[in-house]
Amino acid sequence: MGQKGKEIVGVNLDELIDRLNKALADEWLAYYQYWIGARVVKGAMRQAVVAELEEHANDELKHAGMIVDRILQLDGKPILKPEDWYKLTNCGYDAPEDSSVKTALEQNIKGEQCAIDVYSKLVDFTKEKDVITYNMVVGILQDEIEHEDDLQTLLEDIEKK
Numbered sequence: 001m002g003q004k005g006k007e008i009v010g011v012n013l014d015e016l017i018d019r020l021n022k023a024l025a026d027e028w029l030a031y032y033q034y035w036i037g038a039r040v041v042k043g044a045m046r047q048a049v050v051a052e053l054e055e056h057a058n059d060e061l062k063h064a065g066m067i068v069d070r071i072l073q074l075d076g077k078p079i080l081k082p083e084d085w086y087k088l089t090n091c092g093y094d095a096p097e098d099s100s101v102k103t104a105l106e107q108n109i110k111g112e113q114c115a116i117d118v119y120s121k122l123v124d125f126t127k128e129k130d131v132i133t134y135n136m137v138v139g140i141l142q143d144e145i146e147h148e149d150d151l152q153t154l155l156e157d158i159e160k161k
């Protein structure tokens with residue numbers, strides 16, 4: 001990274017990169033959970049649910065890309081092996097074994113709630129110390145809050161039927 005660009009980062013760089021890699025692991029697992037979920041779910045309002053899951057999968061993949069770009073900018077090393085996703089994840093992975101729409105929504109809501117927690121902590125960690133990472137994590141947090149809301153709204157609609 002440019003020397004000056006790194007100098008203005010007021011948090012411990014190793015800790016920041018570790019936290020970003022943990023969030024990167026979460027994003028890949030969330031991506032796959034949505035992506036495979038969109039293909040296997042069955043039940044009420046399937047089409048609406050599939051569309052939402054696919055949209056969220058794309059968002060999680062975009063988040064992963066943003067995080068890797070920032071890690072590289074900080075001269076950090078992003079996760080290179082999928083096996084490290086499981087070692088580093090905060091939020092884990094819930095396989096959509098029971099392919100019901102309702103279970104998949106509940107599993108993904110749980111994942112979003114964990115993501116909201118992770119990114120709020122990253123917002124606190126970088127606030128007034130690393131404006132570039134701060135802006136990025138605020139943007140991701142906004143998306144995760146929207147994801148949780150979209151899924152909860154769908155679940156309520158299904159439960160009202």
Ligand code: FE
Nearest residue numbers: 027059060063
């Ligand atoms: Fe995400």
Ligand code: FE
Nearest residue numbers: 112143144147
């Ligand atoms: Fe999300």
Ligand code: MG
Nearest residue numbers: 052055147150
């Ligand atoms: Mg959505």
